[in-house]
Amino acid sequence: MAVPAHEMDAVLAQLRTKALADHRARVPLDKLDAEHRAVLVRAVNNVLSTELAVFTYAQIIDGLPTGDVAYDSRWVDLTEGHPLDTEHEELCPGAIEKARGVCPKWDPDMLKFNPNVLNAFQQAAPGTKVFTTRLIELVAASLHQFGALLFQLDLCLHKGGNEAIETIKKYKEPKPSWRTDIRDEDWNPAPCQWPFFHHPYYMDRDIYPEGNADIVGYWAEDRILGGVVVFDRQAEESKGPDSTYSRPEPPNVYFHPNRLKVTHRIAQLRDEQQQALIEFLLLEDTSKAASSSPLPILVDDKNTKRFNWEDSIMSHHIYRDIWERRPLNEEEMRRQKSRPRDQVDYPESLALLLAVNKAAGNPLPEGPLKRRLEAEEGEREEAAKKAKLKETRVQEDAEEGTGLDKAIVSETESPVGERTEDVEDKPTEVSENTKEDDAHGVERDEKGGAESGRDESTESEQGAI
Structure with missing residues (x-):
């Protein structure tokens, strides 16, 4: 305005x-x-x-x-x-x-x-x-x-x-x-x-x-x-x-x-x-x-x-x-x-450009941009695998009944002091929430200055496109 x-x-x-x-x-x-x-x-x-x-x-x-x-x-x-x-x-x-x-x-x-x-x-x-x-x-x-x-x-x-x-x-x-x-x-x-x-x-x-x-x-x-x-x-x-x-x-x-x-x-x-x-x-x-x-x-x-x-x-x-x-x-x-817009200020512009090139069948040339995108894609795939594994474990726990739920079943079905042979003592499985490390660290010099921890410069990435 x-x-x-x-x-x-x-x-x-x-x-x-x-x-x-x-x-x-x-x-x-x-x-x-x-x-x-x-x-x-x-x-x-x-x-x-x-x-x-x-x-x-x-x-x-x-x-x-x-x-x-x-x-x-x-x-x-x-x-x-x-x-x-x-x-x-x-x-x-x-x-x-x-x-x-x-x-x-x-x-x-x-x-x-x-x-x-x-x-x-x-x-x-x-x-x-x-x-x-x-x-x-x-x-x-x-x-x-x-x-x-x-x-x-x-x-x-x-x-x-x-x-x-x-x-x-x-x-x-x-x-x-x-x-x-x-x-x-x-x-x-x-x-x-x-x-x-x-x-x-x-x-x-x-x-x-x-x-x-x-x-x-x-x-x-x-x-x-x-x-x-x-x-x-x-x-x-x-x-x-x-x-x-x-x-x-x-x-x-x-x-x-x-x-x-x-x-x-x-x-x-x-x-x-x-x-x-x-x-x-x-x-x-x-x-x-x-x-x-x-x-x-x-x-x-x-x-x-x-x-x-x-x-x-x-x-x-x-x-x-x-x-x-x-x-x-x-x-x-x-x-x-x-x-004009560049990737530093409008990172979504790069995503749009990549989508257009992919739809047109134009592969990215070898260079820092391609290496960076491949690394990020690998990180996303790894995160997706971990999320899928967590979902599978939760589903198995729900179907089989483990940990506290199974202990409750054991207590309600067995007389006090008796041990039921068909119920195994299993420790509760707890799936770990993993956190991806920030790929963009911050380096500081001895004066306290800092610069962005990008792997390659923006100029190199734009040149690769």
């Missing part, structure tokens, strides 16, 4: 007003009882204990991201040879050490939260899905605020200070060879207007209560968790103007990621992904959290429930705050809808 261009200014003004009102309405953690507060604080501490969180916040303390992080984006706005790529491969001295000192000493009372979310968490019993969903939301909001506050402190440990950072922002990229429509003397690209710490879809500083600091906050939670965390508000909210976010079984959360080889669409976490995140947040021994962290959780082609970012808020009510991304105007929406 697009907004007519002549109405955009009024819509943006309304979103700004709503954002400021929500910001003023936030409340501190003292609204929680001791038990719920302890769970939330421990969950945040678990995240902050990871090398990934330390490295992420160390970049904000430095004042610039490292080159590998800056280029790890679906929409890189930096050209080859940019100073971030050539001159900032590592953080400046003191940044990591400062982050290691700051993260464990954060003050829970410096953060404030949406009162409806806080109340829903307070009212939820531990172990319920409302409890864990709201916990994830509060942790994401905490990581966001922590990043925004560090940015506002302007510690800037980068060598040369803010002056050096401003020089990098003013870097003038050379004219690309394909821009033959512009003379060399007329080439004058605009300098960077944004913080280098940004998620390309969360850059509406004219709306955000904290301006550029909120842009940095969204970047921080994306880098640490694996995406900006958003929710199906239509399914969660109660009727009426005062949402309680307390539906007994809220849907799984959604991530909106920004990494080089990960979709830019909004994707719902699978059950096992969300469970891994919850178990990590609920770890009672924070000293063990860093070694058992599943972060970042990266979506892949198995995360099939997805929505386009451009209409997820207005058409599907998927967001954390309704003002977090401005709507597109009609021309912007038209251009976005006309973009």
Whole structure:
């Protein structure tokens, strides 16, 4: 759903007003009882204990991201040879050490939260899905605020200070060879207007209560968790103007990621992904959290429930705050809808292409795509065999009577103390529920960065087709 261009200014003004009102309405953690507060604080501490969180916040303390992080984006706005790529491969001295000192000493009372979310968490019993969903939301909001506050402190440990950072922002990229429509003397690209710490879809500083600091906050939670965390508000909210976010079984959360080889669409976490995140947040021994962290959780082609970012808020009510991304105007929406689709963003497109080729009798050529599909087909066949074996065992048990059922028959047909010769003592058969390992693991480097564990690159797969 697009907004007519002549109405955009009024819509943006309304979103700004709503954002400021929500910001003023936030409340501190003292609204929680001791038990719920302890769970939330421990969950945040678990995240902050990871090398990934330390490295992420160390970049904000430095004042610039490292080159590998800056280029790890679906929409890189930096050209080859940019100073971030050539001159900032590592953080400046003191940044990591400062982050290691700051993260464990954060003050829970410096953060404030949406009162409806806080109340829903307070009212939820531990172990319920409302409890864990709201916990994830509060942790994401905490990581966001922590990043925004560090940015506002302007510690800037980068060598040369803010002056050096401003020089990098003013870097003038050379004219690309394909821009033959512009003379060399007329080439004058605009300098960077944004913080280098940004998620390309969360850059509406004219709306955000904290301006550029909120842009940095969204970047921080994306880098640490694996995406900006958003929710199906239509399914969660109660009727009426005062949402309680307390539906007994809220849907799984959604991530909106920004990494080089990960979709830019909004994707719902699978059950096992969300469970891994919850178990990590609920770890009672924070000293063990860093070694058992599943972060970042990266979506892949198995995360099939997805929505386009451009209409997820207005058409599907998927967001954390309704003002977090401005709507597109009609021309912007038209251009976005006309973009070609690839397998990373639309994995179902590959399935359709394969079905068409199979129907036409066109075999796949040898290559990484064929090997991957053959491996996945083998996994599906193995899973089907196990399911069939389980079904057969259950049917045999029902027909023959084993375990407890047979023992009951024995008791009812035999006098007490007598042993019936025709009844054998059989142990109860218990079929095991097997769980397939996730074929798409996540590899992490020593800095805490991560990339999707696909066997081959998407480009290779598309070339194979």
